[in-house]
Amino acid sequence: MTLAAHLPALQVVLPLLAAPVAVLLRHGGLAFAVVTAAAWAAFATAIGLWLQVGQGGDGHVISYHIGSWPPPWGIEYRVDRLSSFVLVLVSGMAALVLPYSRSSIAREIAPESHYLYYAMFALCLTGLLGITITGDAFNIFVFLEISSLATYVLIALGRDRRALTAAYQYLIMGSIGATFIVIGIGFLYLMTGTLNLADMAGRLGAIESSRPVLVALAFLTVGISLKLALFPLHQWLPNAYTHAPSAVTAFLAATATKVSVYVLIRFYFSVFGESLVFDQLPLPQVMLGLSLCAMFGASFVAIFQNDLKRLFAYSSVGQMGYITLGLSFDSVNGLAASIVHLFNHGIAKGAIFLLIGGIVAASAARGAVSPAPTFANLAGLARRMPLTCFGIVLGGLSLIGVPGTAGFISKWYLILAALEKGQWWLVGAILLSSLLAVAYVWRFVEVAYFRAAPAGQDARGEAPPALLIPAWLLVAATIWFGLDTSLSLGSALDAAQQLVRTGR
Template identity: 50%
Template structure:
């Protein structure tokens, strides 16, 4: 039996076991080496799994040799591959950035614990995506959440502790809703296997217990993905976390939550139940539109750039949820495309901000003054990420907005297309604030000296690479739109 056969389990087990070894050994150099190797290995594994699924179809991996539904199954299909590529790809981009960033912001004695928590978060996100068992999804949500709470609390600002506590309280409420939802559908079906649930639920879908389970799951996952107005944990968690955590979390955590929501809606309950029997689409659309406008409006008035980008994420989550709420193949494809593209553009922006924080000591607007002269390449990376948020042609954001507007028009909802374009104009305002600060204001005193000399390449090039990827994915859409359309066709067709 080849190693490729066990890749679904290794995708989760490798970072999980690595976290244990890092915590036991407790040496900084060992922790850094393991983090980089595991992140790159996870991405290589995800690419290999994607190739296997494209060539041979979905992969079912039986844990311990127990056949589903009695045993726990890891199931890898195209939708799974898309999410795994995002999680592991962002981890691989962040891997070279991690040692220098961590050393600058985390006390040396805490570094092994920090890296162990980071690897646990990676394992949890990968497990949420790979597992085919509903209860295992909850378990991996808790692994991810608990490790992320600890990571946020290790931020250099004292306010990181209150941000982590707020995140813990709200995250626990969301997880409780999810667990209750899973328990209710288990009570009615007697199974936790996702494929088996899909076969058994139609017989009992008229039950009020199933309706309640569906509602609990949707609300719990809405909290986890920070859908407006359940987003209150997100701005502080992004703003006060260490730079590496902000980049990784902003690019992956809410996206995996959206993946889980989509998996439950389509693979478990079925699109017809969610959007016809239950008014999910008409329930989500108003909140998605509110998120698009409220997030952008609040972002305009922020003076801390991390918080600005955090509120921008609230708006971008609105775009993703709008595509999902349309409930058709074009809408889901648009949601998946923006899910990937937004992950890449937020990684570029937060990685660039991390470099600024290390060299200039903060991420407020005044720290960006004159950045176009003192750190021109980093300023350019921020501009590219900002243009992607707006949706300017030749950036990945344009592809996302194009597909989303097309999906709304195909659904006969042209007012939503107008709202998408109108809310994008709000992004122009807060992105212009960054441009105006970086290119039309003089640097603050001491900034030129702090930026003198070459940047640490291990801090600089991941941000530049992610920014370049925003341009590449806006030109060659095979890796995003192509895979997203294939995944959607298989998902909706199967449903």
């Protein structure tokens, strides 16, 4: 067999092996080299899988049998249009965030902990990739715990003591979510006798309305919603994003909640099926209501935040509302809007948090008493850091959904899905909630561009190129995918059509 045939296994094995090697080396520089090489290799692997699935034709699925044990007896790695798309996002973000981390953590994490940071980053990446590629329900839980445990440590590595509180809060909430998920998987195993997702879906057809199956659906929905920070189960997210090291915040904002959305889509469409989830239960109405609460409530709260990281953390909760809103439509365009916004929001928010990390690094280099990106410290910032501020503005325009940015494509397809359903009022809701995004983005513009810097403010400028270049690559991607949608929207539409076709 050729190397190409083993790409699914390499996708997980490469970062998994890098983690213990980083610990054994016990040297920040060497650990960085090993983990970064593994991340870039994983990114190349993900692109290879995405190309293989695309070249295989409509509905092509790659099935890889671990240990040559055929499913459902053995563990299966399964790659389709959706999973390959998410793999590219997760591994690509890791490949960009790690070079950024080299300079960023020098100011935010104690030097003796650098090798541990890289080891935990590799484990977190392993877990997220494993969740996305596995075709086994219990493996989803195992990889979810690997990524979660690594995430708790990554958040706690911040110098601010509040990072420990944020990590502990996330640990408690994350453990509750994981418990709900494993209980749901247990009920499904009880009713079907299998853990293979494809096999499970086939066996659920005859018993989909039985009470244990409905209980499993309820537990999985709540548990996964907690992991993806769906309103009102989002309480762990603002503190985690605010107090974690900048590189950690960027990586989590771009990937962790997005992988949880992937899991929800996978269970809804590939396991339970649309008939049960969307036709027999009031789940679409519940999801619609919670999505609107997130879009308006979290965005409104974001307007009144005084810390820039916290502002965009609440923005993330609001943006997750757009993703789940697309799911509630139960249509190809609605699902495509969710999938493409999963990607578009990931790159835009990753860019914003990387740029905010540059502000923190520049403030620390100037010897600021408080390097935190509070609005009191941001007055006149555009004069000192024009590239950083302009990048944040461009990322903010994508969150608003301005034409020419990736975010516009997502909201346009949400509007199309609403019009297909004849729900004109939802078009107004999408546009009105976008005005809230205008308000919180404008707060940054007003302070950075239209307020004078405090007297005696150091005139030194931009963050180091090692911090600016990865961030601006994501900013450029945000504009590129707003102008050329063949890769992002094309993959999302293909994935949506494949899921809707198999879920009916």
